[in-house]
Amino acid sequence: MNITLDLIIFAVLAVFIVVSAILAVSTRRILRSATYLLFVLFGTAGIYFQLNYSFLGAVQLLIYAGGITVLYVFSILLTSSEGDQAEHLKKGKFIAGLTATLAAMGICLFVMLKHKFLQPVFEHGELPVRDIGHALMSTEKYGYVLPFEVISVLLLACIIGGIMIARKR
Amino acid sequence: MFDFGIITGWIHTQLTSVMSEQLAIFLECVIVGILLLLVYVIVAIIMIYMERKVCAAFQCRLGPTRVGPWGSLQVFCDVFKMLTKEIITVRHSDKFLYNLAPFIVILASVMAFACIPMSRGLEILDFNVGVFFFMAASSIGIVGILLAGWSSNSKFSLIGAMRSGAQMISYELSVGLSILTIVVLTDTMQFSEIVMRQEDGWFIFKGHIPAVISFIIYLIAANAEVNRGPFDLPEAESELTAGYHTEYSGMHFGLFYVAEFVNLFIVSSIAATIFLGGWMPLHIPGLDGFNAVMDWIPGFVWYFAKAFFVVWLLMWIKWTFPRLRIDQILTLEWKYLVPIGLANLLLMVIVVVFKLHF
Numbered sequence: 001m002n003i004t005l006d007l008i009i010f011a012v013l014a015v016f017i018v019v020s021a022i023l024a025v026s027t028r029r030i031l032r033s034a035t036y037l038l039f040v041l042f043g044t045a046g047i048y049f050q051l052n053y054s055f056l057g058a059v060q061l062l063i064y065a066g067g068i069t070v071l072y073v074f075s076i077l078l079t080s081s082e083g084d085q086a087e088h089l090k091k092g093k094f095i096a097g098l099t100a101t102l103a104a105m106g107i108c109l110f111v112m113l114k115h116k117f118l119q120p121v122f123e124h125g126e127l128p129v130r131d132i133g134h135a136l137m138s139t140e141k142y143g144y145v146l147p148f149e150v151i152s153v154l155l156l157a158c159i160i161g162g163i164m165i166a167r168k169r
Numbered sequence: 170m171f172d173f174g175i176i177t178g179w180i181h182t183q184l185t186s187v188m189s190e191q192l193a194i195f196l197e198c199v200i201v202g203i204l205l206l207l208v209y210v211i212v213a214i215i216m217i218y219m220e221r222k223v224c225a226a227f228q229c230r231l232g233p234t235r236v237g238p239w240g241s242l243q244v245f246c247d248v249f250k251m252l253t254k255e256i257i258t259v260r261h262s263d264k265f266l267y268n269l270a271p272f273i274v275i276l277a278s279v280m281a282f283a284c285i286p287m288s289r290g291l292e293i294l295d296f297n298v299g300v301f302f303f304m305a306a307s308s309i310g311i312v313g314i315l316l317a318g319w320s321s322n323s324k325f326s327l328i329g330a331m332r333s334g335a336q337m338i339s340y341e342l343s344v345g346l347s348i349l350t351i352v353v354l355t356d357t358m359q360f361s362e363i364v365m366r367q368e369d370g371w372f373i374f375k376g377h378i379p380a381v382i383s384f385i386i387y388l389i390a391a392n393a394e395v396n397r398g399p400f401d402l403p404e405a406e407s408e409l410t411a412g413y414h415t416e417y418s419g420m421h422f423g424l425f426y427v428a429e430f431v432n433l434f435i436v437s438s439i440a441a442t443i444f445l446g447g448w449m450p451l452h453i454p455g456l457d458g459f460n461a462v463m464d465w466i467p468g469f470v471w472y473f474a475k476a477f478f479v480v481w482l483l484m485w486i487k488w489t490f491p492r493l494r495i496d497q498i499l500t501l502e503w504k505y506l507v508p509i510g511l512a513n514l515l516l517m518v519i520v521v522v523f524k525l526h527f
Contacts, residue, residue: 005191031319035266038312054296058305066308073315074334077327126297129358 017043174290273313280306288468321416329412343390346510391436441475
């Protein structure tokens with residue numbers, strides 16, 4: 001197996017993601033945890049960019065890193081006081097969490113190693129935005145117009161709910 | 170129009186002739202990164218000097234005059250002063266996040282800076298979702314500002330960061346809508362392609378009424394998004410000392426300062442790219458002699474001239490209008506700019522569908 005630049009970049013990103021993910025669950029300060037989560041999302045976006053799927057990478061950055069993490073940080077700033085630190089986990093909880101994690105990892109590894117993947121067909125160049133747009137708005141097979149509309153209705157419901165809760169009267 | 174792709178292609182072939190292609194690509198990435206940071210710093214220095222001079226001119230002062238001719242070395246001295254200052258750490262603050270926050274802000278700013286085409290063949294990140302990536306990259310800066318405010322362990326910083334976050338998230342919407350209006354007109358999101366489509370007239374002329382409306386919305390929203398001008402509430406020094414970077418000193422403060430100025434340049438150059446043609450010279454269809462003369466001026470001169478023109482416009486606004494209150498800022502965005510932006514987007518769709526544009 002020869003070492004290529006692609007492989008090195010992938011290894012760096014993978015180590016970055018794994019280390020940040022472990023730090024995200026092992027730190028005791030909630031805002032640090034959110035920051036490590038941000039790093040994990042950055043790393044994932046990096047892998048998407050490496051796969052030449054810049055649309056998904058940009059979505060990852062915009063929605064998760066720029067949107068959801070900001071939302072988390074905002075809600076942490078509004079709810080918890082400074083210097084808040086989580087208590088040490090009890091031994092039982094720690095062992096239960098570790099077992100669940102290992103079991104999940106085992107299942108994932110089992111599936112990935114057992115499954116016969118299709119032969120990777122790598123196309124050079126990026127996917128045109130036009131194709132993505134047509135796929136998002138098409139009503140035919142493999143079209144996503146229904147999920148798209150359902151999500152927009154869900155978001156509308158969330159906005160109305162937020163206004164109802166925030167209203168003074 | 171000179172194509173810098175010839176030079177970069179030549180460098181690539183020269184490098185690949187002496188080493189393997191992967192090593193060459195790696196080396197090119199490092200060189201491009203260093204050059205990008207160099208341009209970033211130069212732009213920052215020019216911007217700070219320009220801010221002082223323009224501000225002075227609007228206030229009937231002279232600005233810096235002592236150090237160097239016309240005070241042009243003042244900024245360099247300030248940089249050295251900043252570098253030699255002590256970096257103070259605040260007690261009971263989260264040291265890790267406190268030190269990390271300026272770098273997240275800089276990271277977002279550099280990533281957004283790398284998207285902008287400076288001349289033909291001088292694009293660094295040129296995805297076919299370029300506009301989208303630009304917005305994604307610039308939205309990361311908010312995280313850095315919020316972290317800075319939180320980790321400083323100071324009320325002023327926290328209030329400044331919250332204001333800043335609310336303001337930037339809100340105004341990102343208007344920036345997005347006004348850029349989207351132009352994307353509707355071009356049917357591409359790639360920056361280099363957007364520039365190429367303006368060969369027979371800039372979009373502000375081709376898209377006429379909706380383009381002008383979205384240009385104005387973009388200028389207002391972009392000014393608010395970089396926390397400047399009449400929207401500089403997050404760092405309103407009279408009420409919040411300095412907002413989210415109150416507790417920062419030395420080069421950490423310097424990073425916030427530089428990022429703020431370069432962000433102003435970035436939003437201006439995006440305005441220049443998508444509305445005023447980027448590095449594309451002024452072409453008027455039909456006047457071939459005039460177009461040929463305009464082509465003699467190199468692309469990057471056009472680009473920097475347009476970008477600094479928009480910067481000058483924004484500085485004019487900043488030093489002319491008084492600061493808004495936070496509720497006025499949010500009202501302006503949610504009750505005026507967003508509805509106007511949405512209606513304008515619809516108007517642009519109608520214009521494009523019925524081919525009413527030039």
